[in-house]
Amino acid sequence: MSRATRYLAAAAAAIFGLALATGQADAQTLDRILKEKKIRITAQVDSAPFGILDKDNKPTGSEIETARQIAKDLGVELELVQVTGPQRIPALLSDRADLAISSLSITTDRAKTVWFSNPHGALSIVIGAGKNVNISGPADLAGKKIGMTRATLEEQEVPKIAPPGTNIVYFDEHAATQQALLTGQVDAIGAAAFLITDLAKRAPAMGITSKFTVRTAFYGIAVKPGNMDLLQWVNTWVFVNKHNGVLAKIYETHTGVKLVDLPSM
Amino acid sequence: MTYVFQFGIVFDQFDRMLVGAWLTVQLAFLALALGLAVAIVCAYLRTTGPKPVRWLVMAYVEAIRNTPLLVQLYVIFFALPGLGLRLDANGAALAALVINFGAYATEIVRAGVQSIPVGQIEAGRALRLTRLQIYLLVVLFPAVKAVYPALASQFVLLMLGSSVVSAISANELTAISNTLQSTTFRAFEVYIIATLMYLAIAVAFRGFFAGLYWLVFVRGRGR
């Protein structure tokens, strides 16, 4: 056994050695994208109305359209990198995507790991449940089973307002969280208000509504730390498209709600 | 840009990961005990039951062995409530693991049972043992001994396979690692630690089962 352990240790050391050898600075990312004529952007397709599959099972939604617009304005091909909620940030860090455009709310915690652009949209986190569930404020959460998706704003915010005795359970992605609500595996879920509205529309029998708002937030486009050139271009893009109304149009088409005034960082 | 490893954040939460590892061990042993009971009953029915029952057991074994655990988990957690059967996440996880392990173990135990020479059973009859006594003492005990290594390695696979139950919000090591990953954003560090914990559990299990074998089948042989 001790022999085996020693060899394991040696193997681990070899892996880390490889890590040091290959971990070198990225060249200018924007240049690379322009040269390769391809940008890779995260696509989360289980998060209506930001990203979902349409009737022909093609990705659509406000964030998908934002990604398409960005690729178009860069004049490069778009490669959508399908991710689940918890992978939006790891996808950037592990260099699987150049940009994360997946309704990523801007928080100071996340900003320790990725760099955010100026916001290009707004959302609110609510508690949503069927008509038979009696919730009107945070106090009513006690004794109920609340589902939410890991690595989301709700995961961060709902526990802060939940009274003792709230049973919060976590799923790895929105699809599972929503199915848990619809199949009665949880009493309520924490999610973006739009998602609840969309869910209510698609499953009318349950009479799902937003019970109360937990927090509102702005979401932005994220890049891997260090990709200054790309971030600068994205910020410029957000600025331009805020003023020419493209962002508002995308947002309103998919959410059915007018886009609020977007502040700048 | 070079990635800077930060294991410190993860080590701060080490106790939470230990709790997760303990949950994984508990879940695995519970599934082992129940799954083994399922397997012994099914192996018995599969070898001695009437034809329709044999077919039923065979259908169960084949259905489970030819579909992924993850899909079995989704069927139990998401599809069964539509038919009026609702298990919570931990219950569904345990049920899926028991059903899964039960099917593999049925085949393993059956192979062991069929390796017992008929003469041995006849000897049992000559000693006027009851049918149940014969099955338990003359057939099952040596059968389990014969297939013990296969059962033990299937059990380790079960424990490792249990990592997917986090997908339905059941609570164990992977679920806690996922939560830590999403709050610290240190995916690589968290998963390295979790992986090493699984490895330690697997090694410990193998040692435990080797010891158990010695205790039950080697030392106890004189009795």
Add this chain to the structure above:
Amino acid sequence: MRSFGTNEFLFVLAAARWTVVLALIAFSLGGAFGAIVAILRISPFAPVRLLAAGYVQLFQGTPLLMQLFLVYYGLGLFGLRLDAWTAVVIAYSAYAGAFLGDIWRGCLQAVSREQWEAAHSMSLTYLQTLWLVILPQAARIAIPPTVGFLVQLVKATAVASIIGFVELTRAGQLMSNATFQPTIVYPIVAALYFCLCWPLSLWAQKLETRFRVGNAIGAGI
């Protein structure tokens, strides 16, 4: 409201090809890898043997999901720019390599010691013995458990759905989410896996009876 119809079924069915493709690629690459591991495991040099054994231990002693996470999240941190496909293929090939390596090592060792000695007395070299005497005999024994492992590999690809890789399980999940009919969708997904795996399982059993060797009871999950 959208319901689970032909369009949705075709989406799930079409995604099944990624399950098949992933399993086949991992099987081929893992097979090549596993062959090397198996031969190293019976090498006369102890350090080489132990290194190969350590590799097998590492992959058989940790969850596939963790291996997937580490490759998926990890390799990118080291400056390797991999798309999702490459990352998943690497993880599954390494996984398959460990399991096949272990299965095949057993088959190589099942060839009796006398064969080695006989070959040695005919002054064949180590490699000649391996290639001309041992491998042909071991290959025969190896076929049933190898087919059995292919079943395990097909099922194992379902785990890739957790990291968002669109194959059969993930497609089922997306359709279940679009139609809200998990009661229909998941049994269909399970049935499709069964259609992929059962013929292979039957084949493995048939081969096993034909060759009358070993046990293809084959552990799996």
